[in-house]
Amino acid sequence: MNILKYGMAICAMMICGAAEAQLSVGYYKFKNGAEYSGELKRRKPNGMGRTVYPNGDMYEGQYLKGKRDGQGTMMLNIGERYIGKWKEDMKQGEGTYYFTNNNMYVGAWEQDQQEGKGKMDYFNGDKYEGEWSKSKRNGQGKYVWAGGAVYEGHWKNDLKDGSGKMIWEDGSQYEGHWKNGFRHGKGTFTYTNGDKYTGEWKEDVQDGKGVYYFHNGEKYEGEYANSERTGKGVYTYPNGDIYEGEFKNGKQDGQGVFKWANGAVYEGAWSDNERNGQGKYIWANGDVYEGEWKHNMAEGTGKLYMTDGSVYEGSFERGKEHGKGVIKEKDGTVFEGEFKNGKKDGDFVEKDASGKIIRTGTFKNGRLLDDKKM
Numbered sequence: 162m163n164i165l166k167y168g169m170a171i172c173a174m175m176i177c178g179a180a181e182a183q184l185s186v187g188y189y190k191f192k193n194g195a196e197y198s199g200e201l202k203r204r205k206p207n208g209m210g211r212t213v214y215p216n217g218d219m220y221e222g223q224y225l226k227g228k229r230d231g232q233g234t235m236m237l238n239i240g241e242r243y244i245g246k247w248k249e250d251m252k253q254g255e256g257t258y259y260f261t262n263n264n265m266y267v268g269a270w271e272q273d274q275q276e277g278k279g280k281m282d283y284f285n286g287d288k289y290e291g292e293w294s295k296s297k298r299n300g301q302g303k304y305v306w307a308g309g310a311v312y313e314g315h316w317k318n319d320l321k322d323g324s325g326k327m328i329w330e331d332g333s334q335y336e337g338h339w340k341n342g343f344r345h346g347k348g349t350f351t352y353t354n355g356d357k358y359t360g361e362w363k364e365d366v367q368d369g370k371g372v373y374y375f376h377n378g379e380k381y382e383g384e385y386a387n388s389e390r391t392g393k394g395v396y397t398y399p400n401g402d403i404y405e406g407e408f409k410n411g412k413q414d415g416q417g418v419f420k421w422a423n424g425a426v427y428e429g430a431w432s433d434n435e436r437n438g439q440g441k442y443i444w445a446n447g448d449v450y451e452g453e454w455k456h457n458m459a460e461g462t463g464k465l466y467m468t469d470g471s472v473y474e475g476s477f478e479r480g481k482e483h484g485k486g487v488i489k490e491k492d493g494t495v496f497e498g499e500f501k502n503g504k505k506d507g508d509f510v511e512k513d514a515s516g517k518i519i520r521t522g523t524f525k526n527g528r529l530l531d532d533k534k535m
Contacts, residue, residue, distance in 0.1 A: 184208055189227075199224070222247065245270065268293065291316070306330075314339065337362070360385065383408065398422075406431065421445075429454065452477065475500070498524065 189197040189206050199210020206212070206224035213219050222233020229235075229247040236242050245256015252258075252270040259265050268279015275293040282288055291302020298304075298316040305311050314325015320342035321327070328334040337348015343365040344350070350358045350367075360371020366388040373381040373390075383394015390396075390408040397403050406417020412434040413419075419427045419436075429440020436442075436454040443449050452463015458480035459465075465473040465482070475486025481503035488496040493514025499507030504527035511520040522532030 197224075202226075478502075494519075501526070 183202075184207065185201050186199065187201045187204075189201060189204070191197065191212070194215040195212050197206050197210055197212045199206060200208030202208065205227040207226060208224060209222070210224055211219065211221045217238035218236065220229060220233055220235045222229065223231025225231065228250040230249060231247060232245070233247050234242065234244045235252075240261045242259045243252060243256055245252065245258075246254025248254065251273045253272065254270060255268065256270050257265065257267045258275075263284035265282045266275060266279055267282075268275065269277030271277065275296040277293060278291065279293050280288070280290040286307030287305065289298060289302055289304045291298065291304075292300025294300065297319045299318065300316060301314070302316050303311070303313040309330045310328065312321055312325055312327045314321065314327075315323025317323065321339040322341060323339060324337070325339050326334065326336040332353045333351060335344055335348055335350045337344065338346030340346065344362040345364060346362060347360065348362055352358075355376030357374045358367055358371055359374075360367065361369025363369065367385040368387065369385060370383065371385050375381075378399030380397045381390055381394055382397075383390065384392025386392065389411040391410060392408060393406070394408050395403065395405045396413075401422030402420065404413055404417055404419045406413065406419075407415025409415065413431040414433065415431060416429070417431050424445035426443045427436055427440055429436065429442075430438025432438065435457045437456065438454060439452070440454050441449065441451040442459075447468040449466040450459055450463055451466075452459060453461025455461065459477040460479065461477060462475065463477050467473075470491030472489045473482055473486055474489070475482065476484030478484065482500040483502060484500060486498070486500050490496075495512040495516075496505075496509060497512070498505060498509030501507075505524035506526055508523050509521065510518055513519050518535050520532055520534050523530045
């Protein structure tokens with residue numbers, strides 16, 4: 162009889178323990194003041210339930226050992242909402258988050274942050290689909306602007322960073338390297354008019370070495386600064402003309418050589434795309450001018466070497482002999498006098514090869530008015 166009573170007592174204890182381990186429905190209050198109602202196990206939330214937080218937030222979904230775990234919905238008092246997977250009280254797995262600004266994220270989560278692949282629909286109509294890390298666009302992804310622009314490539318901390326391709330609304334496009342949201346490094350930009358630049362970039366501007374192909378057939382290869390041809394470079398024209406030298410703010414500026422397709426060559430100083438300063442010009446027929454230039458014309462003092470052997474040395478104005486000048490002929494005779502608009506004009510002295518004066522006189526607009534032989 163005693164044995165029977167003892168056995169019954171043990172059995173009763175086992176039943177009570179099993180009952181305690183079974184799920185039940187009840188109420189639980191967390192240390193932070195949140196109040197839970199739903200399924201319990203060992204007096205803790207376990208299974209389906211609802212929790213209302215002191216600030217008005219509310220969670221409804223699955224619990225495991227007192228923590229949100231499984232499928233659940235969290236509604237915040239600020240109007241944001243999350244529907245998806247949880248693990249140990251954190252958003253983990255696939256889920257959808259609705260932001261107060263009407264953005265919506267659908268994708269992977271890890272430890273309460275957007276992590277992995279996901280899609281964000283922005284309130285303004287923009288869309289991003291790709292990789293995330295720490296709730297920011299990180300890794301490969303595609304961003305489509307509401308206006309039609311598209312970027313597809315690598316991201317870092319919500320900014321275009323690494324290799325990627327951007328197509329703007331107007332059809333222009335860039336493919337290459339990015340850094341901190343800017344075109345930075347090597348890349349190619351194609352303009353809507355057909356022009357194309359391939360080369361180095363710095364913080365969204367052409368900077369460094371590059372090649373620019375114009376839609377009309379012209380081509381520049383050389384150095385850039387702040388999106389302008391600046392430094393040394395070569396500019397080639399479709400007709401065969403070519404300039405090689407220094408540039409500044411997109412224009413020929415400094416020392417350079419221009420070779421025309423017809424054989425003419427200029428070597429010397431440039432400014433504002435014009436021959437300005439000291440320079441040497443060789444005509445296709447062999448004539449040579451060496452001296453000062455202004456606005457693409459001989460201006461100042463210089464020497465003009467003619468193919469017939471004669472040499473003019475003196476003043477020039479607007480590309481013509483003007484002012485005092487000396488002509489030395491091939492046979493050694495010398496003409497010293499005044500010139501105007503490329504013609505002899507004024508008093509003159511003529512000397513032989515030994516320096517002896519052989520004639521004097523006066524010219525007017527290239528016509529000899531009078532002369533006197535010595």
